[in-house]
Amino acid sequence: MPEHPRTLQSSTLGTSGVAPVSLSVVSPVYGCKGCLEELVDRIASAVAPLGGTFEVILVDDCSPDGAWSRITELAESRPWLRGLRLSRNFGQHYAIAAGIEGSRGNVVVVMDCDLQDSPEDIPALVAGLVDTDVVFGQRTERQDSASKRFFSWAFFRLLSWLTGVPQDHTTANFGAYSRKVIDVINDMPERDRCFPLMVKWTGFSTSYLPVSHATRKEGSSGYSFSKLLRLATEIVLSYSDKPLRLVVKVGLGFAAIAFGMVAWTLFRFIQGDTQVAGFTSIIASIWLVGGVIISCLGILGLYLGRLFIDAKRRPYYLVSEQTPEEHRAN
Structure with a gap:
């Protein structure tokens, strides 16, 4: 895995003085309490052959199903598992920000908690960082409803036109990112956060790796139409003039x-x-x-x-x- 000479700075999550690990896996949690054990254990099994130390960071975005109690229970028997609980529901991209700002890995993987992203794809994503700084997981066959796929395609086409930067609707948060990229994103001062757009804005070398995409293990998406519309408005106002x-x-x-x-x-x-x-x-x-x-x-x-x-x-x-x-x- 690539090493970067920059010294990790103390963050708001109290990681000062803690030695970095080889790999951090960050996952925002909302409405998926029942699949958390499978998630963390599959991650651990997938990354174990990579060698080195690793950590899994679950960020509870004030999940309505009481996910925090499950996270603390799992952390008691898994020393590589860390849990953060936000004071209220800030949103997915803000939960990701909390996780990556507290991460210590030389490589950081971001993935959703609903197991639509497959933990078994993590080693291939990490291996791709040998020649690049960012490897996005490309969901060539999305297991979502036709309406969700259409709105995702339409939104990214509109965003591409508004920002002048090509956007790929088959990619989202799932990917592997070098410490250099994560440090730059953590240093960005703006309040409005959209993780994949911030990554693309940095301009660091990027590659794409086809990954599997499964059906949602539990619950339903926390994004209602009104929330999606609000998110789209915030992204357009924040990333395009x-x-x-x-x-x-x-x-x-x-x-x-x-x-x-x-x-x-x-x-x-x-x-x-x-x-x-x-x-x-x-x-x-x-x-x-x-x-x-x-x-x-x-x-x-x-x-x-x-x-x-x-x-x-x-x-x-x-x-x-x-x-x-x-x-x-x-």
């Missing part, structure tokens, strides 16, 4: 139309045609222009709102509990 540039273009377009209408009116006046415009067309124009203005102001307001939130400089997650120190791998 194209909506603002579109507002400018729309304004210029309407200005051009207005100048054209003025020129046409003057031409008709010169020709002696002084016909008064109809009431319906005037009202329609007022409503159209008014709607565009309000929409543009709304987009500007959303961006200002994000700036207001960032200006508060509040932490983007809070850890309320973690498993005892003596359960950590040395």
Whole structure:
């Protein structure tokens, strides 16, 4: 596994003074209490042949099924297992941030907890880091509903257009990342976090490895339509300024139309045609222009709102509990 000379810095999770391990596996936990034992044991079996020391970090994003009690129970008999519990439900990408900021591995693997990502693919992902800094798991055959696959494809196509950066809907969080990449992401100060987009933004060398994708072992996705819409809005506002540039273009377009209408009116006046415009067309124009203005102001307001939130400089997650120190791998 690649070694990086940078010394690990003390994090907010109290890892100062603890020697790094070879591999960290980080998984945010929400609504999957029943499959956690299978998850951690399959991870341990998969990474054992790699040699070296490893740790598994489960981050309880205030799971409604009482997953924290199960995490602490599992950690008592597995010294390589660490658990963090967030004070409330911050969201998947914030739970990932908590996990990677507390990780000590020279290589960090991020995966979901529902076992749709296969732990048996971890060795191949880690092996791919020999020649690159990032290896994304590429889900060529997703075991999701047709509607979820379609919305995922449509969202990433829209995001590619808005950001100008190609996005692949077959990749998500699952992948292996060198310590260099993780350190850079941990140093990013922005409050809005989207882990795979932050990784891609760094521009470090990246490769893709086809991985298996299974059906969800337990429960259902915590992303409702409203949550997905909110997440999409936050990502667009945080990683693209194209909506603002579109507002400018729309304004210029309407200005051009207005100048054209003025020129046409003057031409008709010169020709002696002084016909008064109809009431319906005037009202329609007022409503159209008014709607565009309000929409543009709304987009500007959303961006200002994000700036207001960032200006508060509040932490983007809070850890309320973690498993005892003596359960950590040395």
